[in-house]
Amino acid sequence: MSARRWTVTLLAALVALLTVAPLLWMLSVSFMAPGEAAQFPPPLLPADPSLDNYRTLFGSFGIGRFLANSILVSTLATILALLFTIPAGYAFAKLRFTGRDATFRLLVAALVVPGQIGMLPLFLELKAMGLVNSYAGALVPWLAGIFGIFLVRQYCLSIPDEMLEAARIDGASEGHILRRIVLPILTPIIVTLALFVFLGSWNDFMWPLIILADQQLYTLPVALAAMSREHVQDNELMMAGAVVTTLPVLILFLALQRFYLSGLLTGSVKG
Amino acid sequence: MSAARRVSEARAGWAMSSPALAAITLFFLLPAIASLFLSFTDFDIYALANLDNLRFVGFQNYARLVENPLFWKAMTNTLLFVVVGTPFIVALSLFAAMLVNSRWLKWRPVWRVALFAPYVTTLVATAVVWRYLLHTRYGLVNYLLSLVGIPPIDWLGSPNASLPAILIFVGWKTFGYNMIIFLAALQTVPRELDEAARIDGAGWSTRLRHVTLPAIAPTALLVSVLTVAGMFQLFAEPYVMTQGGPSQSTVTILYFMYEEGFKWWNLGSGAAVAFLLFLCILAVTLVQLRLAKRGGAI
Numbered sequence: 001m002s003a004r005r006w007t008v009t010l011l012a013a014l015v016a017l018l019t020v021a022p023l024l025w026m027l028s029v030s031f032m033a034p035g036e037a038a039q040f041p042p043p044l045l046p047a048d049p050s051l052d053n054y055r056t057l058f059g060s061f062g063i064g065r066f067l068a069n070s071i072l073v074s075t076l077a078t079i080l081a082l083l084f085t086i087p088a089g090y091a092f093a094k095l096r097f098t099g100r101d102a103t104f105r106l107l108v109a110a111l112v113v114p115g116q117i118g119m120l121p122l123f124l125e126l127k128a129m130g131l132v133n134s135y136a137g138a139l140v141p142w143l144a145g146i147f148g149i150f151l152v153r154q155y156c157l158s159i160p161d162e163m164l165e166a167a168r169i170d171g172a173s174e175g176h177i178l179r180r181i182v183l184p185i186l187t188p189i190i191v192t193l194a195l196f197v198f199l200g201s202w203n204d205f206m207w208p209l210i211i212l213a214d215q216q217l218y219t220l221p222v223a224l225a226a227m228s229r230e231h232v233q234d235n236e237l238m239m240a241g242a243v244v245t246t247l248p249v250l251i252l253f254l255a256l257q258r259f260y261l262s263g264l265l266t267g268s269v270k271g
Numbered sequence: 272m273s274a275a276r277r278v279s280e281a282r283a284g285w286a287m288s289s290p291a292l293a294a295i296t297l298f299f300l301l302p303a304i305a306s307l308f309l310s311f312t313d314f315d316i317y318a319l320a321n322l323d324n325l326r327f328v329g330f331q332n333y334a335r336l337v338e339n340p341l342f343w344k345a346m347t348n349t350l351l352f353v354v355v356g357t358p359f360i361v362a363l364s365l366f367a368a369m370l371v372n373s374r375w376l377k378w379r380p381v382w383r384v385a386l387f388a389p390y391v392t393t394l395v396a397t398a399v400v401w402r403y404l405l406h407t408r409y410g411l412v413n414y415l416l417s418l419v420g421i422p423p424i425d426w427l428g429s430p431n432a433s434l435p436a437i438l439i440f441v442g443w444k445t446f447g448y449n450m451i452i453f454l455a456a457l458q459t460v461p462r463e464l465d466e467a468a469r470i471d472g473a474g475w476s477t478r479l480r481h482v483t484l485p486a487i488a489p490t491a492l493l494v495s496v497l498t499v500a501g502m503f504q505l506f507a508e509p510y511v512m513t514q515g516g517p518s519q520s521t522v523t524i525l526y527f528m529y530e531e532g533f534k535w536w537n538l539g540s541g542a543a544v545a546f547l548l549f550l551c552i553l554a555v556t557l558v559q560l561r562l563a564k565r566g567g568a569i
Contacts, residue, residue, distance in 0.1 A: 008375040015370060016385035019443065023388065025411060026400045038409045084294055087287035096277070097284030103292065110300065112556065114504055116525060117549045118302025120532045120542050121309055125302060127319075143294035168276055174283030203393045205507045206525075210533055221395035225511050228399045235403055242396035253391040257384055260391070264448070265455050 023250075030054070030240035037235045053240035063244055065216065066223040070202055070245075073135055073219055077142035077201035078194050084143050086190065089152025090182055094164060095174070104153075107146050115141060116206065123210060137211040138219070142201055148193050154266055155189040156182070192263030195256050199249050220245040306549075309542035316536040332543040342544070344519050345527035348434070352523065353502045353555070356438050360498050361491065363442050364449030369483070371450065372457040383454070387447035394444065398511035401440045402427065405512075412439075427513050430520035437508050437521055445501065449494045456490035457483070492563045496556055503552050524548045 029037045031049040057063040091097070092104050122140070123132065131137040159182065167177050183190075205221045212218055218226070224241050231237060253260055310332055317324040336342045370376070371383050389397065404411050405426035413423045426436035460483055468478045484491070506525040509515050515522040515530075524544060532541030 005375045005377065008370070008373045009377045012370050012373075012376055012382045015367065016382045019386050019447075020388060021411075022397065022400050022404055022443070023392065025404070026397075029403075037403070040409060041414050042409050042411050084291040088291035091284045091287035095280050095284030095287070097281035100284060100288075103288075107295070110295075112553065113299075113303050113549065114500065114552065115299065116504060116506075116528070117545045118299065118304075118306050120302075120528075120538050120545060121305035122298060122302035123533075124309075124314075124538065125298075125305075140298050143291075144297075144299040145291075146295060146299070149291060168280075174280060174287075178287070199391055203391075203395075205395050205510075206529070210529075221393055221507075224393075224399060225395050225507075228402070228511060229514075238399050239403070242393075242399050245396040246393040249391055249393060250388065253388070254384070257387075261387070261451060264451055 032236045070220040074202045078198045081197040085148035089149045093153040093156035133213045192259040306542045312539045314539040332540045349524045364446045367450040368453030390447040456487040460486040
């Protein structure tokens, strides 16, 4: 009995170690001296750990600028997505209005269409609006989050109608009900949705690559991809760049994983 | 009174949903539909400068694509990713889920988070990391292989190894997501059923085939549909790791679309590629659903 317990746990530990090894290696190499990782057999730990790569990144490469861009874009994307999707998700779940169900079915069907299909026309549309090469252009796709509406609606369905009716009889306006009664109940799903959008916009690559031409506006993934094409040989420096890019979201996930994983299940087991 | 309340409720419903609906129409549905129209024009860098240069060309973009060897290369590469990658990633995810679901396992939450972690990392950053892990001379992957006597593989430099190399990376990056979905399904498989089969002397593989797999078939379908869609949308992986090379062995449809549209500014032709990509995803999804219906999975 106990032997089996240890075999399975050991196997899981081994698989988990293999899975996180690339991330640990990234962290370790980022503290190595230039050229140190290019040896055989590859060293696992830095001989003389230093922060020099990070100093170079923030000094001569100005990665601080890209970090600030990423924080700005992801924060704004999150706020805007919440402002747009929460009222809509609530309305689709709880408010009776003509055309509601037909519209919602259309939205669910539209989930099949990948966003990349419309990227070229969207680029032209934003060019006409003068939003190419601006933060606003990078934010636009996050306003149109069907998935977020779906997530919020799913959660709102469990709110008892009697609770809303009682508030209406007391004379509360619909906006008041949303702010004072519904929003507090929605707190867990709001955290989940905010986390999804923040991580999604932080990690997004293709759209910012297309819409942001000016290097000053680059988000971290776009900047890192450009840097990695120019500095293929600078292994240790690139690892430090990868750490700066991915560590913030990794920490955010670890801190709020409960919300992330539960939301993931609500979202995937749809229909 | 009640009628007035109903009117105000309907009004509030529209007021709350219209900003999101407007954004979805303007920035998602309209561009997706416009893609089809754009694909029938010769929109290029001249039209970008002055719309007077725009002409309607019918199916010319599609006709040109069919004659373009790089387009077919991108199509076959993507289909390879779908055909080879989907079973690989689904199997990997199911294995991880069964391991984490095992009743003998201790400290389950720890392993679950560790296995899921790659999924939330930044794709570009980890693609950069894996480019070095897969380095022919100094990469850890070849070092581990050398321990079991396998000679170094030129992962990202050989046209035969580049696709498996990217698949290994994509598998590592995404299996955690599928694993969580599988885990939820596995937890609904009645323990008693599995236990009864075990007492009857059914081995591990028999129980997998006759107890576990039938119970999670709908989930396996969902996961494979999601994985296929993901395989059709590979872009950053080849962009960062191989730039489509070597000898165009990792040019995917989306990579091809990006280059047509934003490198050569052939937006009409790029839109045609986008529309064909959409048709492919739709077709494969419908086929999978049809097969599942016939097999009785849903």
